[in-house]
Amino acid sequence: MEHTRIKELLNATEFGQEVIVKGWVRTFRNNQFIAINDGSSINNIQAVVDFENTDDALLKRITTGAAVRVKGTLIESLGKGQKVEVKVTELDVIGDSDPEKFPLQPKKHSLEFLREIAHLRFRTGTFNAIFKVRNALSFAVHRFFNERDFVYMHTPIITGSDAEGAGEMFRVTTLDLNNPPRTENGDIDFKEDFFGKSTNLTVSGQLEGELAALAFGNIYTFGPTFRAENSNTTRHLAEFWMIEPEMAFYELEDNMDLAEALLKYVIQYALETCPEEIEFLKNRLLEEEKNKPAADRSEMDLIEKLKFCLENEFERVKYTDAIEILKRSKPNQKKQFKYLIDEWGADLQSEHERYLVEKHFKKPVILTDYPREIKSFYMKQNEPDALGRNTVRAMDILFPGIGEMVGGSQREENLDKLLARMAEVGIPAEEMEWFLDTRRFGSVPHSGFGVGFERLVLFVTGMTNIRDVIPFPRTPKNAEF
């Protein structure tokens, strides 16, 4: 006889049927009530043991973390908080768990502690909920693009180009570090390396994505990207997943429409397919915020915040107008911003973004047309404005609490303008011939954007540390498991 997954049993109504449950013991109370979880649901099923007719030695092995197989009758529960339970007729311990050593005792553990046992934290309700939501968001991303006939492209992880000029990249090598081959000049001889050149881990699939978009029309990537920044914050990972769609014949407005539609689609999907998980995470967050001073608590609970993004049309504002709003804002006038806004050209900080979203517009905001100097070389240049200021067709989507959720732009399709900008910022054209070919042979207006996937998961789960929304976080000095 097959076992049934607990998620299914918890919704069952056919009482009296014989069932088999396999899972792990979360708690065992009064020598009688086993709370069993098999990972299919954040909720446990209760199995009631006839302890008087069960061997004592066996009962002693029903410890937290042990794996059990239970056969019994599914009955309506009279206890509070559960609709069904299993009246046990057969009980086996499949895998023991030494209660002295098992780190996950049935009590509240701090998130910090759980990060140290990332391989076991999946067995808690909180992390079950987080990774179920992450799973739902992943699937929703693929479904969204599939419904729109986008082609999923696997852009390369190992790259020979340093196109973003970011500098903060991880080297990939098979050279012997102890004694690397040298050229006659004494330099490291990367011709001897695996790929015959110096290679790194990608920071973005965008440039390769553009190549594909200019053949397939609409494509997207969804894969890992890497930054070797030595940032130990709650918002940085060295390895994270990114979603990057790229569309031929899309102007900036089409790009904004698509990004807004994507975010609403995946949030809606998570709400619909993970109601229990999100309810659980909402309550977790309310608990967490109780420890904060009232002024620091979020005005909206998690579900309200998600609906806030679904129900509002995102406000579209030009950078130049946003600067005026910020200049005249109370926190700027009263010098409450850490970085005061006094002139056009300033790079907006998180405090400014949050002011625009949470205080001024009270809805998600798409900021566009940023100063050229603070944005990437590949963004399409606008004509200078009446004051001669240069801007680019960039767009960032700002969300409550989290700040930038999406960064994108229309791309500069004009070869000469692109070459001139590359020269200005010092990107050697000869390393980018393949990229420039897209502007040589049938160049067309096109646009794209990137969504940091963990940031999206952070937003939808209401978690505050990005290390809690990726299974095995990689950060400076930390590559465990």
Add this chain to the structure above:
Amino acid sequence: MEHTRIKELLNATEFGQEVIVKGWVRTFRNNQFIAINDGSSINNIQAVVDFENTDDALLKRITTGAAVRVKGTLIESLGKGQKVEVKVTELDVIGDSDPEKFPLQPKKHSLEFLREIAHLRFRTGTFNAIFKVRNALSFAVHRFFNERDFVYMHTPIITGSDAEGAGEMFRVTTLDLNNPPRTENGDIDFKEDFFGKSTNLTVSGQLEGELAALAFGNIYTFGPTFRAENSNTTRHLAEFWMIEPEMAFYELEDNMDLAEALLKYVIQYALETCPEEIEFLKNRLLEEEKNKPAADRSEMDLIEKLKFCLENEFERVKYTDAIEILKRSKPNQKKQFKYLIDEWGADLQSEHERYLVEKHFKKPVILTDYPREIKSFYMKQNEPDALGRNTVRAMDILFPGIGEMVGGSQREENLDKLLARMAEVGIPAEEMEWFLDTRRFGSVPHSGFGVGFERLVLFVTGMTNIRDVIPFPRTPKNAEF
């Protein structure tokens, strides 16, 4: 007025409507017929220009590879090979393409040549079809697991463990190769590296997948993996994508059932959603095979081969029985195998696998219960057989033409047996404490398998070089784009 994608127009029946097409010129014949492709379909739409009333200078710019915008009336085509065409009323060149320089002339190019311009080969019919099929297979993988409530886990790309003991890994580092920090002993000081230890690119997400399966029950990974093998063959990539499901409470039989169901599901999905692409690829393969001696041609065409895998129940055979079949086989008796099978314990070669699938059973074959010595340390050990031979609960799925499509096993859940095997093969337990915890705390029978995604795409597209089924292949001395 918005443009319409060509795929949609090719299926349109509302003649007389005004349409806008945007795409790239594939051919321009008789100063009149433009074949336009926008990547949405492998098929072009024909636009018919009234050349007598069109500026000559504009007509000259209608070159292969140029991007055009065409406005006109959708009419029923009288020409052969197309149902609809566009009678042009407005014609613009969006992006020119110098015919002297554009590498993709309207003629047949070799696959080798196209690999050198991997950033432009997406614009050919063959590569349009290949990457559409790849896209369909990707989505089908996610849908298959989603329908079965599996959790998609992003296992880490950068890893501090060398668990497979493979050795052939890429190092990831931010150390200065010219002058790396040294310990007092003169060794490289990896404590100074970004992660505070020596790190590599993952060769498999399996071990981390096991951690997750023993919490969520059923999980899968689908992400890039890496091998630093210096193999320049048509079957090896240094960077490739792998699908790895891992299931708690699954015995080997359940594992085989799932793998067979997955392969059938995704092949069926590709046939249903990409009929034109697969028909195109079938014909491409028939053309290619015309150049081969008749004896080397495939007995089945591409579609027959795909249906062969759908319609046959996979044959399940124990290694020990397969050895007997091979020993007694004609090619072994007549010494036609390159590697003759004469004793139990031999590692099967591609020729043996193909004999079993294509000649003996004439259906896909699942080989199980391999000798322990030729398989990985983590596979569940059987009791020794009557002759005292040691086997493990491994299973490989063998496909026609391609050989091994899936490799999997039931995992050894017994801590003592696992530790003993690790000691035998020289894997230090102290580096694997996190992995061993799964066997310490609630260990359960569990199983999993891996599918090399490019091998799957190779099979479904009928291509023969793995470099043609990944957008930007990484192989020794080759990390372009």
